[in-house]
Amino acid sequence: MREGWYPIAACDDLPAAHIYQTQLCDEPLAVWRAADGHVNVWQDRCPHRGVRFSIGTVHANELRCRYHAWRFGSGSGACTFVPAHPDRKPADAIRATAYPSVERAGLVWTRLAGDQAAPPVLLPSTVPMRAMPVNRAEDAVVAAISAAEMPGVHLFVQPVSAGRTVIRGLAEDAALLGEHDDALERLRRTLESA
């Protein structure tokens, strides 16, 4: 599995009780903020019968699966309650696959593998740009970003699958967000028509 930190959501994508669905390097992810503020980045499937966590519901610091209402705790991903057996403590092995998460510069970062402690240090005074999905492979998108002249922005890629990438960026001047959006949109069109 791919090492390294990637941005996979904006902090604003996670209002209370919402489960944000995204994907990184073919791994479907369910991203949600617990009542205590912790952002969880989980593999988007319940370990019981494979139902996507992202169609479940958030209750304070737990995520409840839509199928059998099993509850999983924020942080560890450990199963806390199985309604079919309310008097039994769920086995330790029953847990969501949880990836590390860091909120930085308005973006949520995660890594699927590797041991780097944290995502790259970012400029403090920036604002997140609108995410731009592109139906092109990561390599092509990275090449296009490197060649593009976009002063005042810092761009990152989220490789979604073999043919799909999301560009996430930070802008130094909030007043120019609209222009940056337009520039990214032109970049997307050029890439997809190539």
Next chain:
Amino acid sequence: MPGGALPEEFGERRSIKIVLANRDRPRENAISECEAAVDPIIWNDWHVVGDATELRSYRPLTTILLGIRLRISRDLDGAITVTREDHGPLLSDVRHGLVWACLGRPTQPIVAIPELDEADRCVVTAGAVGVHASAGRVVENFLDLGHLGHVHAGYLGEEAESAVAPYVVAPLPGGGIHASGCKVFQPVASPSAKSGFTVDYRYKVERPFTACLYKSAVSQPARFDVIYLFAQPVGEVETIVHALEIFVEDGVRPAELRAFQQFIFLQDKPILENQNPKRLPLGPRMEMPVLADKSSVAYRRWLVDLGVTWGTTSAQDEVVAG
């Protein structure tokens, strides 16, 4: 070619037709790509492919079974014919109000349903619903007791009563599994239920993609309403679900029974379409059952023992997937 002159059953003419495409080419030399991909258990089984009561002489139906396109037509005399669009060989039959097809050589007859012979039964086909899920996932959902109080809350179960009491799972003498002693509190067990009651459930799975449920009848709790589920495997992860309801007559209108069954199934559909992987995992590592999943565990083991691979993932796939 036989056909046409067989006894009537449920007001329909029953016919068995063997369609041979090309008599010059022996079957052994004409194994299609589809057949090669399908395990012999599923390939040689009978599958429901349509509802005979829905067929009109002026409007043939087309459907797909195990990746093979079929055409179902009814002539003005009522005789039903099923053919493969690729003109390959096929067996077909009309039984229990449903149209059946077998692409291979059947090793077992179409399932017998003795309750259909009881005079005071209301018999309804409850439609055909396409689901983007494997047939195994559909059958497993039908057997599942733990979801009733959540997915069907207020109807087939209640949040506060969603604990699953121990029940018994045993092999059927002729192959398959039988679950008994299941008890579920149901606020609205059927359209004729006036109040909630604890319903006795039994399940029988006689064929890989056929399951049936016996539940206490509302008007005569000592007898059972019977619901059959036939999962038509369209592709490995595409299924058409046919339901046949055989209820103890209690004045409920067939349209109500049908509507209720469809309402319930449409609560399951989004769950089924959000399971990952879509194929039923048969290896022990990928999904973690609890005691309440006894039927599901027995069903998966039985499919492994039979050698069913269609629409499933094996233990080996799971190792590769990590």
